[in-house]
Amino acid sequence: MPTINALEITDLNKTYSNGVEALKGVSLSVEKGDFFALLGPNGAGKSTMIGIISSLVNTSSGEVKVFGDSVQKNRSAAMRHLGLVPQELNFNQFESPLDIVVNQAGYYGLTRPVAIERAEKYLKQLKLWDKHDKPARQLSGGMKRRLMIARAMVHEPELLILDEPTAGVDIEIRREMWEFIKGINDAGTTVILTTHYLEEAEQLCRNIAIINHGNLVENTDVKSLLASLDVETFLLDLREPMTVAPVVEGITTRLLDSSQLEAIVPKERSLNNLFAALDQAGVHVLSMRNKANRLEELFMRMVNEDNRDHQLESSL
Amino acid sequence: MSATLNWIGYKTLVRKEVKRILRIWGQTIVPPAITMTLYFIIFGNLIGKRIGTMDGVDYMTFIVPGLVMMSVITNSYGNMVSSFFGAKFGRHIEELLVSPLPSYVIVAGYVSGAMVRGLMVGSVVTMIAMQFTDIEIHNLWVTFSIALLTSILFALAGMVNAIFAQKFDDIAIIPTFILTPLTYLGGVFYSISLLPEFWQKVSAFNPIFYIINGFRYGMLGRSDVSIGTAYVIIILFVAILGSVCLWLVHTGKGLRS
Numbered sequence: 107m108p109t110i111n112a113l114e115i116t117d118l119n120k121t122y123s124n125g126v127e128a129l130k131g132v133s134l135s136v137e138k139g140d141f142f143a144l145l146g147p148n149g150a151g152k153s154t155m156i157g158i159i160s161s162l163v164n165t166s167s168g169e170v171k172v173f174g175d176s177v178q179k180n181r182s183a184a185m186r187h188l189g190l191v192p193q194e195l196n197f198n199q200f201e202s203p204l205d206i207v208v209n210q211a212g213y214y215g216l217t218r219p220v221a222i223e224r225a226e227k228y229l230k231q232l233k234l235w236d237k238h239d240k241p242a243r244q245l246s247g248g249m250k251r252r253l254m255i256a257r258a259m260v261h262e263p264e265l266l267i268l269d270e271p272t273a274g275v276d277i278e279i280r281r282e283m284w285e286f287i288k289g290i291n292d293a294g295t296t297v298i299l300t301t302h303y304l305e306e307a308e309q310l311c312r313n314i315a316i317i318n319h320g321n322l323v324e325n326t327d328v329k330s331l332l333a334s335l336d337v338e339t340f341l342l343d344l345r346e347p348m349t350v351a352p353v354v355e356g357i358t359t360r361l362l363d364s365s366q367l368e369a370i371v372p373k374e375r376s377l378n379n380l381f382a383a384l385d386q387a388g389v390h391v392l393s394m395r396n397k398a399n400r401l402e403e404l405f406m407r408m409v410n411e412d413n414r415d416h417q418l419e420s421s422l
Numbered sequence: 423m424s425a426t427l428n429w430i431g432y433k434t435l436v437r438k439e440v441k442r443i444l445r446i447w448g449q450t451i452v453p454p455a456i457t458m459t460l461y462f463i464i465f466g467n468l469i470g471k472r473i474g475t476m477d478g479v480d481y482m483t484f485i486v487p488g489l490v491m492m493s494v495i496t497n498s499y500g501n502m503v504s505s506f507f508g509a510k511f512g513r514h515i516e517e518l519l520v521s522p523l524p525s526y527v528i529v530a531g532y533v534s535g536a537m538v539r540g541l542m543v544g545s546v547v548t549m550i551a552m553q554f555t556d557i558e559i560h561n562l563w564v565t566f567s568i569a570l571l572t573s574i575l576f577a578l579a580g581m582v583n584a585i586f587a588q589k590f591d592d593i594a595i596i597p598t599f600i601l602t603p604l605t606y607l608g609g610v611f612y613s614i615s616l617l618p619e620f621w622q623k624v625s626a627f628n629p630i631f632y633i634i635n636g637f638r639y640g641m642l643g644r645s646d647v648s649i650g651t652a653y654v655i656i657i658l659f660v661a662i663l664g665s666v667c668l669w670l671v672h673t674g675k676g677l678r679s
Contacts, residue, residue: 154679160520162679163679164679185520185522186522196514197514211434212434213434213518213522215431
């Protein structure tokens, strides 16, 4: 018996009434239990795709199935599998967190006692219980984001979609949210995440899709994508200021300022080559770090290449 | 199974709406009570004494059904536009749109909430009226059913307004320029027999005229139209607006991109 994917998108097109083509024939699938990243620059079509999956946006053509149920043909059944944490705050700021979460549970058919029990469970897990009876407008930005996660989890969906859940959240809370979401995924919930923090995607996700200009640019697993990275860029802090970048065979170097050196190291070159050459030139390195994380480097390259192709097509 | 889940969803939505009405009681219950008390004092008591009788009853008693209906109409409509448009504007309507609830449950839930407010305010106004005049209900069933149907009708009308509204001004235009004039011209304060023949014919195109007269028949046993005609007109409008609302929510017009 064939296994049902958590999400199956087939030839999805969306053209808005103002003529903007947000999605152009996108097809992709997400396996059950996956932790999937959906990446793309602003305006790439990510939010439109999430809007269509969650039935907030009508499709122009194509089909979306959530655990085998078509959003277009059997919306109610498809929505029962789904929990959504949207990018923008979309709860009533005058209601209390408890009411918001309990009401959402009711919309999914959970009886009131079960809804209250579940709401308490998730508000406690997300450290919101102290504020459960206060108006939601009194919550901090990070708390409001966690409230939307609690609301999305209250009916315990099989597929959880998080649209930039950690945007504008401080690093400590972000890491706590990562742990919570990782725990949910470990417990069997399929998670789809969009984020601008590529470190987040690299750390959490197993598979990845990149969309740009409404097209699918890449759809693969994170490991093999990272393996395809043929250069890495490092930033080196120098002890003594320099005026000219040292020449290192096979490695591109340039001074960003008098005490910071950028080195682009091809995969086949060893970092030992770089340090040997710097040592020979009498350059002392105080510290070293990646300029961007590896996924970010790949992402920028793919998107830039796609943008060039897009411009070329437009000019023809 | 699905019916049970939808029933729970419906009850949740109604409870949420009623809680909202009670949370902001200073905006939902008190103002219409004060306004109607003033109507009873000024039009019913002070001016009404000089008018004497209308349609065979004293003027104070004559205006009670019209003022109760006016409260039901404005509050059912007002609750729907403010709650539904507020949810659309604040984007928390998305909580319902991403849920498995079918369109008819969303429509029914919001309409029930608006009915609760309309009928609650209508009851408060009736109780206030009883402080000014003795009312013996002529036909309880007609009185209640007309009030119920009217609250459904104007809740549905409010939903259509809220769905198409883009800004807060859009939800004020219809009540100010259409609903209030039609209500005042629907015979709240006078019997249609007072009007010249031409304006009597014009009044026949005002649906609120049938509502007020149907309700007046239920309360006082007096009406400018037959009760059957009033029922047909009200039920016809409920059916039309109900279908429109279901279609709008189902297709996502003004709600889904």
